[in-house]
Every structure is written in C-alpha cells, then in structure tokens.
Amino acid sequence: MKKEMILIKAGAIIDGTGAAPLKDSTILVEGDTITSVGGNHGNPDTVIDLSEYTVLPGLMDCHVHTSFNGEPNYYDIVLKQSTAYRTLTSLRNVQNDLMAGFTTVRVMGEKSHLDIALKNAIQEGVVAGPRIVASGQNITVTGGHADLWLAQDIQYKEGLGGVIVDGPEEFRKAARIQLKYGADLIKLVVTGGIMSAGGDPGMPYHSAEEIRAAVEEAHRLHKKAAAHCHGAEGARISVEQGVDTIEHGTYLIKEPDVIDLMAKKGAFLVPTLKATILHEDEIEGLPDFYVRKTREAQGYAIKSVQYAMKKGIRIAAGTDAGSPGNRHGENAEELEMLVKAGMTEMEAIVAATRTASECLGIQNDVGVLEKGKRADIIAVRGDPLSDISILKTVPFVMKEGKIFKEVS
Numbered sequence: 213m214k215k216e217m218i219l220i221k222a223g224a225i226i227d228g229t230g231a232a233p234l235k236d237s238t239i240l241v242e243g244d245t246i247t248s249v250g251g252n253h254g255n256p257d258t259v260i261d262l263s264e265y266t267v268l269p270g271l272m273d274c275h276v277h278t279s280f281n282g283e284p285n286y287y288d289i290v291l292k293q294s295t296a297y298r299t300l301t302s303l304r305n306v307q308n309d310l311m312a313g314f315t316t317v318r319v320m321g322e323k324s325h326l327d328i329a330l331k332n333a334i335q336e337g338v339v340a341g342p343r344i345v346a347s348g349q350n351i352t353v354t355g356g357h358a359d360l361w362l363a364q365d366i367q368y369k370e371g372l373g374g375v376i377v378d379g380p381e382e383f384r385k386a387a388r389i390q391l392k393y394g395a396d397l398i399k400l401v402v403t404g405g406i407m408s409a410g411g412d413p414g415m416p417y418h419s420a421e422e423i424r425a426a427v428e429e430a431h432r433l434h435k436k437a438a439a440h441c442h443g444a445e446g447a448r449i450s451v452e453q454g455v456d457t458i459e460h461g462t463y464l465i466k467e468p469d470v471i472d473l474m475a476k477k478g479a480f481l482v483p484t485l486k487a488t489i490l491h492e493d494e495i496e497g498l499p500d501f502y503v504r505k506t507r508e509a510q511g512y513a514i515k516s517v518q519y520a521m522k523k524g525i526r527i528a529a530g531t532d533a534g535s536p537g538n539r540h541g542e543n544a545e546e547l548e549m550l551v552k553a554g555m556t557e558m559e560a561i562v563a564a565t566r567t568a569s570e571c572l573g574i575q576n577d578v579g580v581l582e583k584g585k586r587a588d589i590i591a592v593r594g595d596p597l598s599d600i601s602i603l604k605t606v607p608f609v610m611k612e613g614k615i616f617k618e619v620s
C-alpha cells in the first residue's frame with residue numbers, strides 16, 4: 213500500500229537540537245516517518261498549513277504516574293481502586309498528556325504492570341495514546357518510600373506502585389520480573405520521598421549491593437536503570453552502582469560533589485520541579501506530612517538544578533505528573549519552571565525533546581525533527597523562544613504521522 217504523503221508548511225521549525233529556528237520551511241511525512249525537512253516536495257496527498265505556527269518535535273515527559281491525576285487523597289486511590297479502574301484513569305491521563313503535545317511519557321512505577329499493558333495496547337492500536345516508556349512496578353525496600361507505611365498488622369505487598377523486596381537476590385529477581393514482562397527500564401526508589409508518611413527524603417534506604425544487583429540485570433538486557441533520589445547520599449550510591457538517571461535530585465546541592473560525580477559518569481537528572489510547587493488552594497485535603505516535606509524541598513530543588521546546569525549535567529524534563537496538584541495535560545509547566553531556574557527557552561525545549569529522548573534511550577526514533585525519525589510533531593502559535601508559556605497551549609499534535617489534534 214502506498215504511504216500517505218503529508219507536507220507540513222511551517223512558519224518556523226525548532227528541530228529539538230538546539231539549532232536556530234528555520235523560518236518558512238517544510239516537513240515531509242511519509243507514513244509514520246519524516247522523510248525530509250526543508251526543500252521542495254513533489255505531490256503530497258495532503259498539505260497542512262502551519263505557516264502561522266512554530267513547529268517542534270513532540271514533547272516528552274520523562275516522569276509520570278498514570279493512575280493519579282493530582283488528587284490529594286492518593287492513599288485512597290492506592291488502597292481502594294482496582295487495577296481495572298486505575299487502568300481506565302491511566303488511559304485518560306496519558307491521553308491528556310498527548311493532547312497537551314507530549315507524544316512520549318515515561319511511566320515511573322505502576323501497579324500490576326498496567327503501564328506495560330497500556331503501552332502495548334497503544335502500540336497495537338487498540339486505544340489512542342502517547343508513546344509509553346514503562347518501568348513496570350518500581351522496586352523498593354521494607355520501610356522505603358514506596359512502602360505505604362501501613363500499620364504493622366496490615367499487609368499490602370505492592371506498595372506505592374511497586375514491589376517491596378530486601379537483599380540483593382530479591383532485587384535481582386524483582387528487576388528480572390519487570391524485564392520479563394516488558395519493562396523498558398527499572399525504577400529503584402532509593403531514598404525516602406515526599407508522598408509517603410514515613411521515611412526521610414534525604415536518607416538512602418537501599419544498600420549499594422541491592423542497587424548493583426538490579427542495575428546489572430537492566431544493563432545486561434541493554435535497558436536503563438532510574439533511581440528516585442531526593443538526598444545526595446542516595447544519588448551518590450546509585451550513580452556509583454551504574455544508575456543512568458537520577459529522579460528529583462532535590463537535595464543534591466547539599467553535597468555538590470555528587471553532581472560532579474554525575475557529570476563524570478554521564479548520568480541524567482530529571483528534576484521534576486513542577487512537583488515542588490504547592491499552590492495555596494491545593495493544600496486542603498493533603499496530609500500534613502506532604503505539605504511539610506514539599507515546603508522543605510522547594511528552594512533546594514531549584515539550587516540543585518542550577519548547580520547541575522553549571523556542571524553540564526544532561527537535564528531531561530519530567531513533571532512527576534499525577535502527584536498532588538500535578539495534573540496530566542499541564543506538563544509544559546515544567547519547562548516554565550526550568551526557565552525560571554535559569555535555562556534559556558531553547559535549553560528547556562531541548563530538555564523536553566533531544567535530551568529527553570537520550571535519557572529514555574529512544575533517540576534513534578524520536579526527539580528531533582530530521583529525516584528518518586518518527587513523525588512526532590506539534591505546533592504552537594507564536595514564538596516559544598520569547599515566551600515559553602506558549603507551549604502550555606498546543607493546537608496541533610501528530611504522533612507517528614497520525615494527527616490527533618488539528619488546527620482549524
């Protein structure tokens with residue numbers, strides 16, 4: 213069957229590499245692939261006129277949780293909603309990400325491998341949604357962040373989107389189980405966190421040996437390993453044991469040499485600044501510990517990112533979407549936050565395109581607009597290089613050559 217040829221006429225193209233925009237240019241899409249950027253093209257089947265718009269690669273959110281959508285009562289969701297129900301809300305949530313221009317999301321720990329099911333159903337065309345990079349269940353220890361800290365006589369093995377295991381051999385097995393069922397990466401919940409009642413975000417809960425065993429299994433299959441780390445010591449142990457991406461990195465600035473170590477090892481930072489914002493009107497209904505921990509994290513998170521930028525760490529955009537007050541579809545607020553922290557608008561766009569694709573290990577397929585890449589293309593009105601908030605309204609979305617949102 214002949215592939216449909218679509219010619220996009222763009223007012224400007226920001227290609228995701230960080231290069232200056234191409235004015236009044238074109239992109240040719242054949243089937244699901246970009247076959248040319250710029251130049252003249254013969255007889256396309258369809259012409260899409262985006263000459264009043266700026267065209268960019270589909271954006272990527274490197275850290276989302278799909279069965280939540282910013283609700284304050286997330287413990288109720290974990291303990292009372294079935295996997296079937298959570299899968300349905302997950303579908304709605306990732307569709308909101310897609311319609312906001314985020315054509316790829318990395319899901320960082322979901323119950324019962326629902327993220328892997330969602331990924332496969334989207335890939336096979338059963339349902340519409342963004343490209344999903346899935347971690348399966350996250351891996352944590354007894355008393356770690358993703359442990360729900362329930363009463364001693366109440367057992368709940370999956371924790372906050374993950375498995376609770378102890379010792380290197382259980383870690384190895386937990387990693388192998390995720391990979392067996394199709395996880396693209398493994399996620400370790402190394403330090404304490406904000407959303408859990410117990411534990412200290414600054415403290416590491418996993419041992420070096422446990423991290424090492426899980427990372428070995430991921431790397432053996434050429435998959436990546438990510439570590440949730442607020443505190444610097446957890447990040448240090450993780451990076452030493454070969455972890456590829458540090459999630460959050462809130463308190464890295466307390467031990468800046470860890471950032472130097474990340475630079476040396478080539479680790480990525482996914483700062484999730486959006487998750488540290490707590491609007492006054494969103495506090496009601498949130499557990500006290502959540503409000504306290506989030507307020508403590510603000511400020512440190514910004515300073516950590518600023519030092520990471522100075523040291524040339526590769527920073528990829530991720531929102532932690534789903535966490536309280538942090539809704540799917542508002543993902544572009546992270547780019548605003550990165551600019552507020554000191555990135556140029558172009559650097560923030562690269563963090564959500566090329567650098568994000570490298571962080572996810574999918575840079576051969578997507579991330580920049582060039583010949584041979586999958587046609588994940590969005591368009592916005594105006595110039596996001598003069599006002600990054602323009603990316604919060606995305607009127608045109610194409611994923612793999614298929615149009616999901618069309619300008620009128």
Ligand SMILES: [Zn+2]
Binds near residue numbers: 275276277320532
């Ligand atoms: Zn998270």
